Ligand SMILES: NC(=O)N[C@@H](CC(=O)O)C(=O)O
């Protein structure tokens with residue numbers, strides 16, 4: 152591998168520096184650096200250099216639904232979005248509930264070679280919510296699984312959740328919970344419960360279905376001395392419970408999606424299934440609470456919940472369409488435009504929320520590191536001035552359920568670098 156010299160990049164949006172990379176590792180950060188011999192140059196004047204993004208919540212559809220996404224196409228979308236690692240949710244077919252299944256996902260990620268694909272293990276066998284999956288064997292496998300989730304479904308049985316937390320505590324694992332009390336918000340609930348759901352005649356999904364599960368899980372985390380991560384928090388009530396739990400010293404972290412940071416429930420009035428997602432889009436007061444919580448650190452991380460779906464699963468009447476939207480390629484633009492240009496976050500804090508914090512939550516080494524000599528060259532260059540209009544047809548994803556199509560944002564990923572290798576660039580992957 153040739154050396155790589157990145158010149159003139161603003162580190163975390165601050166001072167301009169040159170970064171010299173050898174054998175995938177940063178060897179020098181300074182000014183006026185030069186490298187003799189075989190060196191690939193990346194002129195980064197005016198661009199900002201951040202640690203590569205880490206997505207705690209990605210749905211790749213392999214195995215089982217390779218018509219919607221494969222590990223290779225999802226990895227390409229991730230690299231285009233500035234990601235250097237993604238955690239692949241377990242709700243595939245078959246479910247990632249064994250050591251072999253987890254190793255298979257890991258190996259397919261290696262073959263694709265564009266981002267580190269770290270499998271998430273199911274909490275329960277077949278996501279059925281009853282019998283625990285092979286948590287310890289998945290952890291001991293080559294995949295070293297540390298994050299477990301039945302995402303798509305809530306681990307609603309408190310006894311099962313308690314036992315899962317006891318098991319993962321032994322090796323520093325974490326349970327990522329899809330917080331949706333199925334008795335309060337059943338499988339057809341698809342619109343925030345309120346005046347709008349009544350007017351549209353759509354089954355309601357009340358905020359308390361989220362906040363009550365977060366509260367219960369916080370209590371279980373305290374009781375077991377274990378760790379819970381709240382997937383896709385979407386409501387002001389949910390944020391309030393997360394804030395309370397942290398104030399008690401409970402080991403709990405939370406993530407928010409780009410779509411819940413920007414889009415609101417009003418988009419549902421046209422019954423366009425592109426905007427059908429679980430949990431549903433919420434009113435603007437919730438969006439405001441989520442932005443404030445991400446800014447003040449109550450919410451630790453941004454996670455995409457990238458959820459590709461084939462046309463024939465999405466193009467139905469609203470109530471019958473699949474839940475979920477694409478997110479990997481647009482996450483930085485949406486978060487930058489909403490939070491950084493919105494004056495709520497600086498670039499260094501964005502890097503924490505999109506890289507350092509998620510890497511820490513997932514226990515993923517080699518990602519989210521400080522940009523200094525000795526660290527892996529796992530980085531993203533972003534252009535904070537570039538404006539772009541999203542074109543669904545240009546996506547690397549196999550699916551087209553893109554709620555951002557036609558929208559314009561300021562902020563774009565310029566190049567993604569995984570251990571010294573450019574995995575995506577504005578000009579296409581090299
Ligand atoms: N978010 C979604 O709307 N859908 C996810 C499942 C999930 O994250 O709950 C999916 O797998 O399609």
Ligand SMILES: [Zn+2]
Nearest residue numbers: 302303329429
């Ligand atoms: Zn979910």
Ligand SMILES: [Zn+2]
Nearest residue numbers: 208302303456
């Ligand atoms: Zn999900």
